[in-house]
Amino acid sequence: MALSSEEQRTSELDDVETLMRLYKAKVLRFVAFSLGDRDAAESITHDCLLKAHASRAQFRGDCSVSTWLMRIAFNLVRDHTKGLKFRFWKTVAASTVDVEDLSQYVPSRASSPEVQLLAREKVQMIQVALKKLTPRQRSVFVMRFVEEMELGEIAEATGMPVTTVKTHLYRAVGEIRSKFGASQ
């Protein structure tokens, strides 16, 4: 007998292995690009998936498992950055491990080497521009432009009004535009 979509959702949450297999990459990239810290991202991703599994009884099914996981991950990122506020910035900078240069992961799509180079430069610029944003703005940017979530889903996951979500996106796009403009 085929499972209903809701049963399928809850069965995903019942098994940690399944959760890890289906959502680890998604949660990891969200946390990694929100924080810019690879080590912290690994640990928070693990915590997020374990927390989702432990509190699966609280999942009401009014949103997708993916959005629910994003909400948990967003809260964990927020708690992590709150904790960092109390640490001297130099100590924080010294202890974080940057997310690798993404330009080496840009797909080739059979374009010319010049176009490839340009595309890689632009991706690098986006990474640099993201560093100038607050973790919250980065999170919203990643949810929209990396995870391709709808504005309503982002609002649900972050607990922000849609207008605030849009404001964060304007700020992020503005930063990227100024980076691109400076390079021309």
Add this chain to the structure above:
Amino acid sequence: MSAHLTNEEMTDRLLGVPSMTVDAHLIECQECLAELDVMRASTGNFRDAAHSWSENAVAVSRNLAAVASRGRTWRSEWIVAAAFLLLMIVPVLYLRERKSPSATSSQESPVAVSEQAQIEQDNELLTAVNSEIAEGVPAPMQPLEVSFSNSSASSANQTK
């Protein structure tokens, strides 16, 4: 021609929010159109790169976990082998120990003899002490006892 697209207009266009004003501007302004294309392509490349980065990271950590668990299996195999060797060696050593009791006793006989002599000496000493105690007055006190018995005899004569 109006001014170039604002951040809000550019973002709305990237989000797919329809706007007649933006449409009209993009028909006229090739600069904004080119910029929009670059933004679209770059955010798309960033998304694809982020996806392949995370999938690669997860695959690497999965492989590392597999290697670590293989290492653990190897370690447990070594532990089992060591336990098996111990099980084989310990009974052999125990049996060897049990098979040679006469050899050990013959080797220990001088010690046993000297112990026996010591015990006999101790027994003699104890017998001597016991006999001294049984005498009543110890030998060093005997002169005193003699003088005491003499004085008590003279006092008895005086009273008579």
